Each structure stands twice: as structure tokens, then as C-alpha cells.
Amino acid sequence: MKKMLALLMAATMALSLAACGGSSTSGSASSGSTASTSTADSASTSSTASGxxxxxxxxxxxxxxxxxxxxxxxxxxxxxxxxxxxxxxxxxxxxxxxxxxxxxxxxxxxxxxxxxxxxxxxxxxxxxxxxxxxxxxxxxxxxxxxxxxxxxxxxxxxxEYDKIGEAAIKYIAEQKPGAKIFFCAGQQGAGVYEKYQEGVDRALEELDGQVEIVSTLHADWLTDKAYNVTTDLISSGTEFDYIFANNGMMAQGCYQALQDAGMTDIPIVSTGGSPDDYKMLQDGVESACMTAPxxxxxxxxxxxxxxxxxxxxxxxxxxxxxxVIPVSGDDFSDYIAWDDxxxxxxxxxxxxx
CATH class of the missing domain: 3.40.50.2300 (Response regulator)
Structure with a gap:
């Protein structure tokens, strides 16, 4: 059972905090029908061969x-x-x-x-x-x-986390050829970040120098740690003009660091498409999100x-x-809310x- 309890907890954390589950709110801009455990009155009743x-x-x-x-x-x-x-x-x-x-x-x-x-x-x-x-x-x-x-x-x-990572890098390449990307990555060791990295590496190989990753720093899916590593990267003098944040929580931390440094013109691409991501797209915190509803x-x-x-x-x-459905802050037409x-x-x- 993945080395029983220790790895079980790591897998559970990954489910909640990685791209495909990184929100703590339940509302969204596009609200779906409230589901019920009983058969809908308007639906025809499905039955087995015996009726x-x-x-x-x-x-x-x-x-x-x-x-x-x-x-x-x-x-x-x-x-x-x-x-x-x-x-x-x-x-x-x-x-x-x-x-x-x-x-x-x-x-x-x-x-x-x-x-x-x-x-x-x-x-x-x-x-x-x-x-x-x-x-x-x-x-x-x-x-x-x-x-x-x-x-x-x-x-x-x-x-498939690798395909989300691949889509993010290819999206950035389309938006800004020659981009210098800071990859604010998730936690190592649980397997989720590693799958993202596979996709990132595959995209970079296919793009053959059209964009580059200038730094990969691990913020472990956390907002405060993303703020710290982004602040440190800015202080180091490393030049970057795009950020790929591995989930929405880290995108928030990256943006706060950019705000403090007066660098909010640097776009942030994130993953997931949670209700929080939708709000951050509206507010300009994220420029785009690789959604997986x-x-x-x-x-x-x-x-x-x-x-x-x-x-x-x-x-x-x-x-x-x-x-993987890319959604930009300029066009929400393809966005499918988690509760829609x-x-x-x-x-x-x-x-x-």
C-alpha cells in the first residue's frame, strides 16, 4: 500500500494540494445543479434487462x-x-x-x-x-x-500531471517565444511533482530552445513558501519573465512576491482550474490556468x-x-467549473x- 501509512499520507496530500485539487473553497463563478441521491423526476428511469x-x-x-x-x-x-x-x-x-x-x-x-x-x-x-x-x-x-x-x-x-506540465510550457511558448521561465514547483518525493517535471522536460525538448527554464525551486504546494522562494530568486538577480506555478496556492505566493518587488507585469501560469483559480484569473493574479475539471x-x-x-x-x-483545457484571464469561454x-x-x- 505504497509503504503503508507514510506514503499513503503523502498521496493524500498530493491529491488535496497538487494541481488537480488545490482549493479550499466551495463556490465558483459558474454554479452547477445541486445533485441528489434520488432519481431526477424529469429523467427516464434506467433499468436492467429484467426491468x-x-x-x-x-x-x-x-x-x-x-x-x-x-x-x-x-x-x-x-x-x-x-x-x-x-x-x-x-x-x-x-x-x-x-x-x-x-x-x-x-x-x-x-x-x-x-x-x-x-x-x-x-x-x-x-x-x-x-x-x-x-x-x-x-x-x-x-x-x-x-x-x-x-x-x-x-x-x-x-x-495526467505530465500532460498538464507539458501544456503549461507550450502555452507559455505560444504567448512569449524566448520566455525565461521560473518553475515554482511542488514537493519532491510523492510522485506528483515528478510527473509534472516529465511533461515540462518533454515540452522543452520538443520546443528545442524556444523557451528556457532559468530556475526550478520547490515551494511544496504552499503559498508562504512560494512567496519566500520567489523573493529569494528576485533578490539573486536571476532574470525571468514568466512563472509556471505548480498549483494555485503557490501562484498566490509568487504574485505576492512580485507585488512587493513591483514586478506584477510578469505573467503567472498555474494549474487545476479550482474556484480559487477562477477568482485569481479574474483578479489578474494568474494570467492563465491549465484546467483539468x-x-x-x-x-x-x-x-x-x-x-x-x-x-x-x-x-x-x-x-x-x-x-487539459487552457483558460486565460482574457477569455473564460472554455472554463468548466468544478461544480458545473x-x-x-x-x-x-x-x-x-
Whole structure:
């Protein structure tokens, strides 16, 4: 289980603080419909071949984490649109609670289960429990490809941090050829920053000198540390004219340091697309954000399950990455809020092949 508790905590921190989960607020500029655990009155009721109404279970890793909360609500919204009842259970970041939740859903005889695991190893354990009970299961927030025997699951959907890092550098190159970039990076060691770095390196290689990283300093996903490392970099005399901040919290710290130095003309590109990011785009703190809407993740994991159970269709790909949608402070037309479940649902329907 990733060296059990120590690495488990690191993975949990990464989920909450990295690009795909770095906000502590629940509001946004574009508010979606409030999801319900009951079937929507306007939706036609989906049923099994025997005519029974469909009910799907959802096992959250921790509903106090807003990334997980928004994803679960998006799952419920998509279920409403398709006349499917839902049972959402929160394992509260507890391995024991997640097992209890799976046992409960099996006992209730649900028609399908979506799981948001604590780790890939724990996810595999839950998948195999569903397999033994003969209940179709799908996975979100993790790619299960790295496991030798993950169990039999329909598909998985999650962020690919390397693609977000790659998109950020390529975006900067488009905006300012020859840019000298300060990479305010996340914490080393948990695997999230390392994936970002893979994408950054890939982009730099493809761009072949069109932009350069003049400094990479680690602020560990924290606002105050980002302020300190940015201030130190400015004091060192290192020249830079663009910042890639690994999440919104660090973007705030970088901007505060630029303010103090009278250098707010230097643009900051961040990641995630949280409600806080949206506000920072409006306020000019971020010039752009490489968004990866968790609302899309929740809808997609529902559709993976629904298409299999109701239609007998498997996803075209076993793993489906969240789209990276660049949004600039000058144009919010492509922004999909984490709580705009209707927009996420429409996005996936319009992009379905």
C-alpha cells in the first residue's frame, strides 16, 4: 500500500494540494445543479434487462477533500440525467471504512460501483471484492496500469500531471517565444511533482530552445513558501519573465512576491482550474490556468459504468485522461467549473465519438 501509512499520507496530500485539487473553497463563478441521491423526476428511469431500476454505488476516499466531493456530485448529477439511483458512501480516508463501504454495497445488491481509491493497491482490493460479487466496477482518480493484477475493472479516469506540465510550457511558448521561465514547483518525493517535471522536460525538448527554464525551486504546494522562494530568486538577480506555478496556492505566493518587488507585469501560469483559480484569473493574479475539471472526471466515471451496465459497451480505452483545457484571464469561454456538472456533462456528450 505504497509503504503503508507514510506514503499513503503523502498521496493524500498530493491529491488535496497538487494541481488537480488545490482549493479550499466551495463556490465558483459558474454554479452547477445541486445533485441528489434520488432519481431526477424529469429523467427516464434506467433499468436492467429484467426491468428493475438501476442503482449505482459510489465509494469516496474522503468527501472532506473538495476534489473528491465535486467528483462525487458530478457522478450523482450524471446519474440523475440517466434515471439511475445512487448510493454514495464515504470511506473518510480509512482503509477499514472503504472495505465496509464495499461490503455494504455488495449486500445492497447495487448494479454497478464506482470507486475513488485511497491508493492503487487499495483500489485493487475493492475491485476484486466487486469481482467476487459479480458487480461491474469502474475506477477514478488513478490509472491502475502499474499494478500486476489490478482486478477486472471497466475503465479508469484521472489527471495526467505530465500532460498538464507539458501544456503549461507550450502555452507559455505560444504567448512569449524566448520566455525565461521560473518553475515554482511542488514537493519532491510523492510522485506528483515528478510527473509534472516529465511533461515540462518533454515540452522543452520538443520546443528545442524556444523557451528556457532559468530556475526550478520547490515551494511544496504552499503559498508562504512560494512567496519566500520567489523573493529569494528576485533578490539573486536571476532574470525571468514568466512563472509556471505548480498549483494555485503557490501562484498566490509568487504574485505576492512580485507585488512587493513591483514586478506584477510578469505573467503567472498555474494549474487545476479550482474556484480559487477562477477568482485569481479574474483578479489578474494568474494570467492563465491549465484546467483539468474534476466535474468531467465524475461524469466520465459514471458514463464508463452506465454504458457498460445499461448498454454493454466498454470504453474505447482502458484509461481515459482528464482533458487539459487552457483558460486565460482574457477569455473564460472554455472554463468548466468544478461544480458545473451540467457543463461537464455537455462537454463529454459533445465530444463523444
Amino acid at each position: 428493475e431500476e438501476l442503482t449505482f454505488g459510489y465509494i469516496a476516499y474522503d468527501m472532506t477533500d473538495i476534489w473528491n466531493e465535486y467528483s462525487a456530485r458530478a457522478f450523482e448529477y450524471a446519474a440523475e440525467q440517466n434515471g439511475v439511483k445512487t448510493v454514495v458512501l464515504d470511506s473518510k480516508n480509512s482503509l477499514e471504512e472503504s472495505i465496509t463501504a464495499m461490503e455494504s454495497l455488495i449486500q445492497q445488491g447495487v448494479d454497478g460501483i464506482s470507486i475513488f481509491p485511497i491508493s492503487t493497491e487499495q483500489g485493487s482490493q475493492l475491485v476484486k471484492m466487486a469481482n467476487e460479487a459479480g458487480i461491474p466496477v469502474t475506477v477514478e482518480n488513478f490509472s491502475m496500469d502499474g499494478l500486476e493484477d489490478p482486478g477486472d475493472y471497466i475503465g479508469s479516469v484521472a489527471c 474534476v466535474s468531467i472526471q465524475g461524469v466520465q466515471t459514471f458514463m464508463n459504468l452506465y454504458n457498460y451496465v445499461a448498454k454493454g459497451e466498454e470504453p474505447a480505452e482502458k484509461f481515459m485522461p482528464l482533458p 456538472y451540467a457543463a461537464a456533462y455537455e462537454y463529454l456528450n459533445s465530444n463523444a465519438q
